[in-house]
Amino acid sequence: MKVVVMGAGVIGVTTAYYLRKGGAEVTVLDRQLGPGLETSYANAGELSYGMTSPWAAPGVPLKALKWLFMKRRPLFIWPLISPTMWSWGLQMLRNCNEESYRVNKSRMVRISNYSRDVMPELIAETGIEYDGRAQGTLQLFRTEKQLKGSKADQEILAEYDSPYEVLDRDGCIAVEPALASVRDKFVGGLRLTADRTGDCRMFTTALAERCAEMGVEFLYGQAVKSIVAENERVAGVDTEIAGRVTGDAYVCALGSYGPRVLNPIGVKLPVYPVKGYSVTLPVTSDAEAPQSTIMDETHKVAITRLGDRIRVAGTAEIAGYSNRLGPHATDTVRHVISDLFPGGGALGKAEGWTGLRPMTPDGTPVLGPSRYDNLFLNTGHGTLGWTMACGSGRAVADVVLGKAPEISFDGLTAERYGR
Template sequence: MKVVVMGAGVIGVTTAWYLAKQGAEVVVLDRQLGPGLETSYANAGELSYGMTSPWAAPGIPVKALKWLFMKRRPLFIWPLISPTMWMWSAQMIRNCNDESYAINKSRMVRVSNYSRDVMPELIEETGIDYDGRAQGTLQLFRTAKQMKGSRADQEILAQFDSPFEELGRDACIAVEPALAEVRHKFVGGLRLTADRTGDCRMFTIALAEKAAELGVQFQYGQSIRSIAIENGRVAGVDTEMAGRITGDKYVCALGSYAPHLLKPIGLKLPVYPVKGYSVTLPVVDDAMAPQSTLMDETHKVAITRLGDRIRVAGTAEIAGYSNRLGPHATDTVKHVINDLFPKGGDLSQAEGWTGLRPMTPDGTPVLGGTRYDNLYLNTGHGTLGWTMACGSGRAVADLVVGKEPEISFDGLTAARYGQ
């Protein structure tokens, strides 16, 4: 069986790996000149199993309005003349209720927990290095109100068997000793002990090399023009440089760009790009730097230790498909690292980055089959692509080769959008 995978980000590469492991002949197409060069390039580095939740949650519309007026705000919305953007936003708001939140979270956790369970097997088998650590995530609360508000989250974490610890100020410092320097700036935290960290791009590059050893053919610099349909099935993928690439089955793992390719063949997915920013800076004092991942609840900014580097990521900007990195775009994430770990890294050497997160209005990725019996989807992971990559890659690969997946696809497919 020959399978054509569209996309060489972490989602496409993990899918290709699991397909090749099961004996499929695999071709991966990507417009970039190597793997992991778009959304996978410089994300937060969190494997956020404990923080797997939809953005569409009760109370979010009110919070979002408040965020828009913060000096260092976590949310920007540009009033574009875009029916697609406003329709997606309206769908998201309709999911901001208790019933939808519970359904959507349960679907997301199903994929996230599966990924948590299968990723160690992949790492053990391949031996790849990706600056990984398994020291959990510390959600840091600057106010007593935030601390109190986390009790509802704790109930949900317990419901889904996600281990956690509620920590006072001193316990937070025991986990992240450098916080002793700024102990007056926070009151406590919530530690998600099952979370891990690692460099997503390092992982993607290393796994692509292992996949190539299994015979996976990576064709970089191949911009995909369209998916060809003949007699109710996918007949091939038309590229600008190599013409039509054919296979027996096809997997679309193109993140935010999947809707552009799928709409002309009648598949309308509400996957919209939500722009995020990060900076990466060198560690200059290990004792003053973070040891794992810390999430600043006030600014919604993640600080992650990646070997001898610090990755600081955050901000949600709804601005269409813009990849512009403005001169002040990373001011918020720079403020947070300087505020909490002022002696840990060298901000003068910070490398800025921006990427587009492929978000669905309900937070759940779009996985599995379509109306075309040889076309499968693996997209729409939002901020959790790195977290869900191994689980969704393995589950979709199983489906493609005809093996019974180890998780249910109920509520995960495009059928929930009437597709």
């Protein structure tokens, strides 16, 4: 079987790896000149198994209104004249209730837990390096109200067997000693002990190299212009330079750009780009730098240690397909790192980045079959593409190859949208 995978981000490359491992002949297409150069390039670096939750949750609409008036707010919404944006936003609002939240979270956790379990096997098989650490995530609370509000999260973590620790100020400093110098700026934290960290782009690049050694063909600099459908099957993928690329089966792992080629053939998914920002800076003092990941609950900013670097990521900006990195775009993430770890890294040498997260209104990615019997989907992971990559890649590869997947696809396919 020959399979064409569209997209060489972490989702597309992990899918290609499992397809090739299963015996398929695989070709990967990407418009960039190498793997992992878009959303996978400089994300937060969190493998957030314990923090796998949909953004659409009870109370979020009110919180979002408050965020819009914060000086260093985690959310920006630009009122574009875009029916797609407003439709997506209304669907998200409809999911902001207790019943939908629990259904959506259970679906997301199913994928992230599977990914957590299979990723170590992939690392053992390939031996790839990606600045990985397994020291958990510390959700840092600056107020007593936040600490008390985390009880609801603790109940849900317990329900899904996600291990955690509730820490006071001294407990937070015990796991992140550099916080001792700013102990007056927080009251406690929730530590998610099963979480891991690592450089997503480093992982994607190394795995792509391993895939190439296994015989996977990568065609870079090949933007997908359109998917050609005939008689309820996909007949090929038209690219800008290589022309039409054909196979027996096709996997769309184009993230936010998937709808642009799927909509014209009647596969209409509510996947919308939500822009995020990060800065990456060199560590200047190990004793004053973070050791794992800290999530600042107030600003919704993650600070992650990646080897001799610090990655600081956050902000959700709803602005269509804009990839512009304005002069003040990273002000919030820069403020958080200087506020919590002032001596840990060289902020003056920070490299700024922005990328588009492919979000669904219910938070759950769209996996598996489509209306065409040889077109499969692996998209819509939002902020959790790195977290879910190995699990969704392996599960989708199994479906493409006609094998029974190890997790249920109930509620994960496009059928939940009636399409």
